[in-house]
Amino acid sequence: MTRTLENQTTRRSSSTEAGSRGTARGRVIPTIVLILGSIYCLIPVAWVFVAASKSKGELFTTFTFAPGSGLFANLGDLFAYEDGQFGLWAANSVLYAGVGAVLSTFVSTMAGYALAKYEFRGRNVIFYTILAGVLIPGITLAIPQYLLMSELGLAGNPLSVLLPSIISPFGIYLSRVYSSSAMPQETLEAARIDGASEWRTFRSIALPLLVPGMVTVFLLQFVGIWNNFLLPFVMLSDQSRYPLTVGLFTLLAKGSGTPALYSLAITGAAVSIIPLVALVLFLQRFWKLDLISGGIKG
Amino acid sequence: MTATSARTLSHPSRAGARHSTRPRLAPYLFSAPAVLLYILFMLVPVGYTVWISFRAYRLEGSGIGGRRVDVFAGFDNYATVFTDPEMIAGFTRLLIYGVIAVPLTLGLALLFALLLDVPAVRAKRFSRTAIFVPYAVPGIVAALMWGFMYLPSTSPFSHITRSLGLGTIPFLTNPGLFGSLANIAIWGSVGFNMIIIYTTLRSIPTELYESALLDGANQTQIALRIKVPLIRPALVLTAVFSLIGVLQLYGEPTTLKPLTSQISQTWAPLMTIYRDAFITDNLPAAAAASTVLALGTLVVSAFVLWVSSRRRFG
Numbered sequence: 318m319t320r321t322l323e324n325q326t327t328r329r330s331s332s333t334e335a336g337s338r339g340t341a342r343g344r345v346i347p348t349i350v351l352i353l354g355s356i357y358c359l360i361p362v363a364w365v366f367v368a369a370s371k372s373k374g375e376l377f378t379t380f381t382f383a384p385g386s387g388l389f390a391n392l393g394d395l396f397a398y399e400d401g402q403f404g405l406w407a408a409n410s411v412l413y414a415g416v417g418a419v420l421s422t423f424v425s426t427m428a429g430y431a432l433a434k435y436e437f438r439g440r441n442v443i444f445y446t447i448l449a450g451v452l453i454p455g456i457t458l459a460i461p462q463y464l465l466m467s468e469l470g471l472a473g474n475p476l477s478v479l480l481p482s483i484i485s486p487f488g489i490y491l492s493r494v495y496s497s498s499a500m501p502q503e504t505l506e507a508a509r510i511d512g513a514s515e516w517r518t519f520r521s522i523a524l525p526l527l528v529p530g531m532v533t534v535f536l537l538q539f540v541g542i543w544n545n546f547l548l549p550f551v552m553l554s555d556q557s558r559y560p561l562t563v564g565l566f567t568l569l570a571k572g573s574g575t576p577a578l579y580s581l582a583i584t585g586a587a588v589s590i591i592p593l594v595a596l597v598l599f600l601q602r603f604w605k606l607d608l609i610s611g612g613i614k615g
Numbered sequence: 616m617t618a619t620s621a622r623t624l625s626h627p628s629r630a631g632a633r634h635s636t637r638p639r640l641a642p643y644l645f646s647a648p649a650v651l652l653y654i655l656f657m658l659v660p661v662g663y664t665v666w667i668s669f670r671a672y673r674l675e676g677s678g679i680g681g682r683r684v685d686v687f688a689g690f691d692n693y694a695t696v697f698t699d700p701e702m703i704a705g706f707t708r709l710l711i712y713g714v715i716a717v718p719l720t721l722g723l724a725l726l727f728a729l730l731l732d733v734p735a736v737r738a739k740r741f742s743r744t745a746i747f748v749p750y751a752v753p754g755i756v757a758a759l760m761w762g763f764m765y766l767p768s769t770s771p772f773s774h775i776t777r778s779l780g781l782g783t784i785p786f787l788t789n790p791g792l793f794g795s796l797a798n799i800a801i802w803g804s805v806g807f808n809m810i811i812i813y814t815t816l817r818s819i820p821t822e823l824y825e826s827a828l829l830d831g832a833n834q835t836q837i838a839l840r841i842k843v844p845l846i847r848p849a850l851v852l853t854a855v856f857s858l859i860g861v862l863q864l865y866g867e868p869t870t871l872k873p874l875t876s877q878i879s880q881t882w883a884p885l886m887t888i889y890r891d892a893f894i895t896d897n898l899p900a901a902a903a904a905s906t907v908l909a910l911g912t913l914v915v916s917a918f919v920l921w922v923s924s925r926r927r928f929g
Contacts, residue, residue, distance in 0.1 A: 344735040351730050352738060354723070355745035358806065361760040362748065364771065368763065377768045428649035435642035443646060450657050452859070452916045453909055460892045460901060461660030461667075484652040515641035544753035546866045547885075551893070562755040562866075569759055570873050583763060586756045597751040598744060 362590065369587035373580050391584040398568075398581055405557050406564035407589065410543055412475070413560055417482035418539035422531050424483055429492020429530075430523055434505060444493070450486030459551045466552060477552040478560075482542045488534040495530030496523070532603045543593055561589045661909070668692050668902035692903035702904065705884040708793070713861040716797035720857050723801065724808035725850065729838045731809075732816045743813070747806035754803055758870035761799045766874055787875035799867050804860065808853040815849040816842060851923040855916045862912050865889070884908055 368376060371385030395403050431437075432444050458481070466477040500523055508518040546562045553559055559567070565585050572578035671688035696702055727746055731739055749757065763769045765786035773783040786795045823845075824837050832840075843850075865885040872878045880894075881887040884904060892901035 344733075344737065347730040347733050347735075348737045351727060351736065351742035351746075354727050354805075355742045358746045358749050358802065361757070361764060361802070362752070364764055365760045368769070424648045424652065428646040431642040431645035435645075437639070437642040440642070443650060447649070447653055450653065452855075452913050453657065453661065458657065458660050460888065460905060461664045462656060464663065464898075465656075465660055480652070481656040484649065484656050486653070486657075489649055515645075519645070540751065544755075546753070546755045547889075551889075562753045565759060566755050566870060569762075569870060572873065579763070582759060586759050590752050590756060593751040593753075594748055597747070601744070601747070 362594075365583060365587045365590070369584040371580070373577055376580055376583075387580075391580055392588070395581055395584045395588065399556075402556060402559075402564065403585055403588075406559050406561045407592075409475070409558060410560040410562075410589075413478050413482065413549070414539045414543040417479050417542045418535050420479075420483045421485050421488055421538045422535045425485055425488035425492045425534050426496075426524075426527055426531055427519070428489045429494075430496045430500070430519060430527070432489070432493045433496035434500060434502070434523075447486045447489050450484075451490060453486075459547045462548070463551045472552060473554050473558070475558060478549045481548060482538070482545070485534070485538055485541075488538055491534055491537075492527075492530060495533075496527060499526050499530060529603070532600070536597070536600055536604060540593065540597065561585075565589065664902045664905050667899055668906050670899050672897075672899065688899065692899045693907065695900060696904050696907050701881045702884060702887055705881055705887055709861065709864060709883055711793050712797055712800075712864065713858070715793060716800045716861060717854070717857045719797065720801045720804050720808060721850065721853055723805045724812055724853065725843075727805070727809045728812035728816060729842060731813050732838075732842070733834050743810075746809055749803050749805070750807045752803065754799075754866045755870055757803050758799050758867040761795070761802070762871050762874050765795055765871075787871070788877055792875070792877055796864075796867055796871070800860065800864075804857065808857070811853055812846060812849050815846045819845055847923065851919060855919050858915050858919065859912055862908060862915070 367384055369391055370388040372387030372390060375385040375387065428447075432440060462481050463472060463477075466472040466474075471477045471480075504522060504526075505518060508522050509515075513522075543560075544562065545560075546566065549560050549563050550566070553563065556564070556567070565582055568578050568582040568585060572582055669688060669690075669692070670685055671691060672683050673686050675684050727742070730736060731743055752760075764771060767773050767783045767787075770784070770786065773786075776782060776784055785791045819842065823841060827837050827841060863885065864883045868878050868882045869886060872880075872882075880890050885908070888901045888904045888908070891897040891904070
């Protein structure tokens with residue numbers, strides 16, 4: 318896929334250079350605007366890393382983009398905070414986002430496959446009901462979901478964060494779009510004629526073809542759950558169950574009384590964004606985000 | 616579970632071998648987990664919210680012997696939502712915030728995507744990646760980082776203006792606060808929207824531009840006259856997502872709250888809902904306001920989709 322894109326780029330640039338004789342202005346101004354946009358997007362990240370290197374005294378006294386001398390002390394304090402709460406929060410985030418996104422991907426893929434490849438009574442009702450769910454603000458659901466979880470005796474339990482994260486109307490919608498385009502109906506018919514069961518056809522023939530769509534759904538869900546704040550904030554009361562977002566928020570909220578915690582919150586923010594930025598940058602090439610934009614045509 | 620479903624699934628296709636292309640049970644089993652979870656975690660909570668929004672708690676008796684009972688309240692809670700000055704002020708603040716955040720997010724995303732699609736531009740891969748980085752930063756962490764960059768004692772921007780003798784920039788007081796909050800949202804979402812628009816642009820066949828280039832059109836004309844109309848579906852989609860995002864504003868003002876006195880507990884409608892539900896224990900009020908917010912989202916999204924589909928054919 319990368320190769321196709323590059324071919325396209327070379328093809329395009331050669332055709333334009335012939336056409337518009339590539340004026341310097343037409344190249345320089347757009348490049349400058351994009352570089353300015355990049356700086357805007359990177360400044361807070363750069364700032365948080367610099368600030369994380371400052372000792373508590375330096376944070377409020379030195380120029381903010383001057384590196385400080387307290388990086389290792391801050392990291393030590395961060396991981397020692399309340400017997401290693403920060404490590405627990407990180408582990409919880411990995412657990413909620415990892416398990417939630419894997420389950421969500423499988424549930425969405427199976428449903429999307431069924432909705433795309435079978436004609437059955439109720440198919441449209443199911444599809445459009447789920448599609449309407451895309452428009453229901455997930456956040457306004459958090460409070461009734463909490464009441465439901467309390468009824469079930471699960472409030473405060475990690476399951477109360479995991480279970481609601483599995484259902485993703487948008488993931489199901491994307492899976493359906495991807496199943497319709499990536500899975501030829503003839504392959505399916507051939508497998509049936511050969512006597513394969515429906516489950517076996519799905520598992521050994523459809524699943525491998527659906528992997529690129531599944532990676533996209535997985536990443537969207539992983540980032541969505543990792544970044545979610547209100548659901549775990551509403552559901553959980555035990556600090557050791559918090560994910561990073563809720564943990565860092567409580568650090569900051571307490572910090573207004575004790576500025577020493579500001580240093581911890583900043584260092585925690587810096588450490589917490591490394592894994593996710595790395596994951597997203599690494600997996601960027603496997604994303605099929607054109608699925609999102611292309612999907613609305615159909 | 617796997618073994619059982621495999622057996623059940625294989626059964627109907629073999630039984631109906633004459634119409635082998637119409638397996639009856641399989642699609643239901645494949646969609647069952649999604650449907651069950653959808654009912655349990657979306658439909659039931661929505662239904663429950665609507666039900667509670669028509670109820671009210673009344674105290675019966677008085678003093679220690681008083682008992683809280685649950686009674687039918689009709690549209691009382693909804694009337695309160697629309698007459699409560701704090702709630703109305705919250706929606707007004709949300710409107711100001713949205714008027715700043717949505718056009719700037721979409722405008723910048725479209726601008727960056729179109730520039731990335733200009734053939735002669737340099738440093739494309741770097742800018743695309745750099746602008747996309749904030750997508751991986753949770754809203755809470757983004758608010759925390761920007762919060763410290765706004766706070767007078769740690770802000771690099773105010774540090775510079777102070778040394779120039781211009782004083783501290785009022786990021787965290789009105790009216791600057793609206794821009795500061797909108798900036799966090801713009802920063803967090805411009806990259807994702809840019810990628811959606813950009814991937815759509817890449818799917819347009821280049822032949823469409825070539826004849827325009829031969830006719831002497833420049834890149835700006837091509838962008839505005841050919842590309843923008845073709846990617847309208849992607850623009851509509853990003854607009855809907857941005858509007859939904861605005862109505863759900865909660866984490867950012869809540870995170871900035873410890874840093875400024877100008878963000879009250881009821882700054883955004885969702886903050887009021889949270890307070891009613893968990894702090895003042897007024898669940899019916901929270902439920903009614905949630906319902907209004909959800910309906911508002913539906914109406915706004917439907918309106919955007921309707922306007923865009925009308926214009927496409929009109």
